[in-house]
Amino acid sequence: MILKAFHLQLPKRCLLCGSVCRDTHQALCTPCLADLPQLKTGCSRCLAPLAGNMSPQTILCGRCIKSPPAFDQVISFYPYARPISDFILRGKFHQDLASLKLIGELMAIRFSESNHLLPNLLTPVPLHPYRYWKRGFNQSTEIARTLAKFLNAPLEKNLIKRNIHSVPQMSLPAKARQKNIRGIFSTHRRINGEHIAVIDDVMTSGATANEIARVLKKAGASRVDIWTFARA
Ligand SMILES: [Zn+2]
Numbered sequence: 001m002i003l004k005a006f007h008l009q010l011p012k013r014c015l016l017c018g019s020v021c022r023d024t025h026q027a028l029c030t031p032c033l034a035d036l037p038q039l040k041t042g043c044s045r046c047l048a049p050l051a052g053n054m055s056p057q058t059i060l061c062g063r064c065i066k067s068p069p070a071f072d073q074v075i076s077f078y079p080y081a082r083p084i085s086d087f088i089l090r091g092k093f094h095q096d097l098a099s100l101k102l103i104g105e106l107m108a109i110r111f112s113e114s115n116h117l118l119p120n121l122l123t124p125v126p127l128h129p130y131r132y133w134k135r136g137f138n139q140s141t142e143i144a145r146t147l148a149k150f151l152n153a154p155l156e157k158n159l160i161k162r163n164i165h166s167v168p169q170m171s172l173p174a175k176a177r178q179k180n181i182r183g184i185f186s187t188h189r190r191i192n193g194e195h196i197a198v199i200d201d202v203m204t205s206g207a208t209a210n211e212i213a214r215v216l217k218k219a220g221a222s223r224v225d226i227w228t229f230a231r232a
């Protein structure tokens with residue numbers, strides 16, 4: 001009983017610098033929060049960096065002009081750089097639930113500050129069953145859970161199904177990624193014109209995001225946004 005009371009009174013420490021957080025709801029202290037790197041504006045559709053000083057509001061990157069992706073917009077808030085990448089790696093490979101919760105909270109805060117449309121439902125990028133079995137959890141589901149709670153938006157954990165084993169995307173060059181991923185996703189139900197946000201930790205080539213969006217649109221989604229914590 002004494003131990004329990006003591007535990008409850010422990011001050012919350014900042015995940016980055018270890019200093020005591022005054023606001024007990026916050027996983028980062030105010031200076032560390034203010035120091036997080038900011039994502040530079042990019043292509044209005046996929047957030048890829050743009051050359052020159054073009055206005056990002058209306059400008060598409062060369063790739064999105066040449067072959068428009070199936071998703072409507074990528075919504076991502078941080079560059080894939082430290083300490084953002086550390087939170088992702090800690091969450092993904094060390095099952096650091098505090099990191100995953102922080103990721104979800106930061107995404108919710110940044111989303112609330114933006115003027116993006118709230119979707120009808122959130123759904124995570126599914127992990128391959130073998131990797132899920134090995135890891136025991138899907139980091140994207142954990143992030144989506146926090147996000148859904150904070151934004152008071154419906155979460156459908158198993159809308160997207162991952163069908164067959166594929167070579168890990170990270171090991172392939174950009175061009176081979178799109179080919180590798182084709183046909184590995186399907187949906188568990190018909191979609192009735194809903195606006196869907198697909199949640200993931202990081203977006204790199206966008207091949208996975210594009211393929212998932214293609215499948216969701218084919219199943220009946222009216223709009224598909226890709227929400228990621230970081231954009232590489
Ligand atoms: Zn700190």
Ligand SMILES: [Zn+2]
Binds near residue numbers: 048
């Ligand atoms: Zn683009």
